[in-house]
Amino acid sequence: MNELVVQTAGLTKRHGSRLAVDRVDLTVRRGEVYGFLGPNGAGKTTTLRMLLGLIRPTSGTATVLGGAAGSPAVMERIGALVEGPGFMPYLSGRDNLRVLARYRELPEVVVDEALERVDLAARGGDAFRAYSLGMKQRLGVAAALLGDPELIVLDEPTNGLDPAGMASMRSLVVDLARGGQTVLLSSHLLGEVQEICHRVGVISEGRLLRESTVAELLGTPRLRVHAEPVSEALGVARRFAEDVVVEHGELLVALAPELAPALVRELVAHDVDVHSVRHGDRSLEDVFFEMTTGGAVAQKETVS
Structure with missing residues (x-):
């Protein structure tokens, strides 16, 4: 998984005086799921x-699948859903995909395969205008899957979906x-990205803080x-651990879970009453x- 599918160097985009993307160096490796996270307006979609x-960068470079970003040879190998799906409202979901498949000279069988993959096969004959927001989003993902592209770019793919979706x-x-x-994929659902x-x-x-x-x-x-x-x-x-802090009257101990029993035994041996031990890992959130804020999630207190 070391081959780079996406690589940018100093990628920058200005809209007039506003700097939307500021010298981003991004790397995406083949076969991975890469989560692109940031607050609204951070520069993800740009x-x-x-x-x-x-859109063209103001400066910097972007290489995708070994070629220049946006070149026809590269785009043939990419599927994408960015800023929501756009389809002809009077056509069915299936017919919308058929139009796209014909334009790309793909066999019609890929349409039903894509609908199956996003659980829309039963509603493929319905007009797009009758679709719920979640169904429209799933059809957009189905369009991105046509032709089994090497790289799939999804901008908030779970937008509008219910928990099952x-x-x-x-x-x-x-x-x-x-x-x-x-x-x-870009997403604001941090727990999902973590998973x-x-x-x-x-x-x-506009700045890439960490990768x-x-x-x-x-x-x-x-x-x-x-x-x-x-x-x-x-x-x-x-x-047991160098990194130990007290937070809200409890200890946060940087220790692997499998060492918890040994820690408990030692605490009891020193006449310490142990009320509970549980995972205290930080979440991606x-x-x-x-x-993104430069602040700590919770105020720590030091006990000496």
Whole structure:
């Protein structure tokens, strides 16, 4: 999974005096699900549009599938859903996909295959204008899947989906990567990204703040220990881990979960009452908040 499918260098876009994307260096590897995260207006969609050749960068470069972003030879190998689906309202979902398939000189069988993959086969004959927001979004994803593209770019693919639809879409994205396709998606649903993405890029105010695996972003696993007296528990816990803090009267211990029993035994041996031990890992949402606001999620207190 080391071959680069997307690589940008100093990618920049200005709209007049406003800097929308600021010298972004992005890398997406073959076969991975890459999550592109950022607040509204951070520059996510603008970056995706530059990768697809829909707008030109002010400066910098973007290489996609070994060629120039937006070139016809490259676009033949990409499927994309950016800024919501656009279809002819009077045609059925199936006929809309047939038009796209004919334009790309694809066999008609790919239409029904794509509808099946997004759970729209039963409603493929309905007019697009009768579709719910979630159904329209799924049809947009189906269009992106036509022809089994090497790279699939999805801008908020679960927008408008109900919980069951979101779970289905999540499963589909994972299956695409398992089949060797590469998925680059933007999303504001951080828990979902945490669950399905191999690597993520965090963008804020046009700048790429961090690019790494989800595990690297989350850092060392933590245990949240409710034990009393706190000062005695803190002393014992620091024999197991250097990174121990007190938060809201509980210990946050940077310690692998499998070492929890040994920690509990040691606390009890020192006459510390252990009320509970549970996972205290930061979520991707916590990390995202810290990176994009520069603040900590919760106020820590130090006990000496």
